[in-house]
């Protein structure tokens with residue numbers, strides 16, 4: 001049992017190394033090395049994928065750093081789903097599913113960044129109170145959080161968070177930042193974005209993304225790579241674009257296919273499959289460019 005499983009805190013950014021028992025029936029490999037030879041990269045991806053298939057896993061996801069000339073070589077040969085520029089190289093997601101596409105295909109057309117103003121009647125906050133537990137649990141239950149996990153996160157007080165409160169100071173929208181040391185880079189994933197049903201459609205999600213990206217800019221030190229994986233079924237990727245984040249789509253469409261399961265939106269048509277595919281969604285990777 002990992003430390004996070006003991007505390008009930010749900011983590012999205014993952015840990016380093018190969019994990020064939022990752023959430024949502026996935027094999028996940030976070031490998032912080034730079035590939036400068038396409039043969040090495042193809043070899044490592046194919047052996048990882050073969051082992052994942054042998055173990056009967058639903059999805060294999062390999063995240064590593066790739067040099068630009070190698071990106072050009074593997075184009076069309078390896079299933080690159082997303083790639084974020086990091087100095088002259090690319091943090092690259094290579095992924096494949098053992099089943100046909102199931103998630104509802106969302107609109108890829110972008111929206112323009114816009115001036116974001118917190119509407120009147122809302123308060124921006126970067127700190128939690130003990131009394132937030134119930135409200136945060138009601139926002140994050142959909143991501144697999146337990147009430148105890150939320151309480152442990154509040155008590156620990158170490159997770160950077162943005163909260164939008166209503167006039168009665170209830171937390172009605174929130175998002176957190178998680179970090180992972182990835183070689184000599186720090187990855188900062190903005191995640192667990194949720195807005196209460198009664199407050200949706202006022203652009204609060206974009207304010208959360210912008211404010212949390214700013215808030216964490218200096219928090220982790222150095223120049224972190226700040227990104228999010230945004231649920232396309234709920235239009236979260238459009239909120240990120242409005243907040244000025246850039247799609248990681250230089251070598252593909254930047255979409256992680258059938259990546260994660262969340263009980264939101266209409267749900268998928270279920271076809272014959274050994275895995276639970278009803279709530280799988282496509283996620284678009286978007287990152288924070290330099291301001």
Ligand SMILES: CC(C)(COP(=O)(O)OP(=O)(O)OC[C@H]1O[C@@H](n2cnc3c(N)ncnc32)[C@H](O)[C@@H]1OP(=O)(O)O)[C@@H](O)C(=O)NCCC(=O)NCCS
Nearest residue numbers: 193194195200201202203204205230231234235236238239
């Ligand atoms: C995704 C989510 C955070 C967006 O929050 P939001 O503050 O409503 O975001 P926005 O105001 O930017 O609006 C999002 C879209 O919903 C539309 N919308 C308008 N009124 C709405 C309403 N009453 N209810 C829901 N959506 C509405 C907006 O027009 C916008 O659509 P568009 O991009 O086609 O223009 C929110 O829907 C949510 O919590 N969803 C469930 C959890 C989730 O999917 N989180 C994202 C994880 S990556």
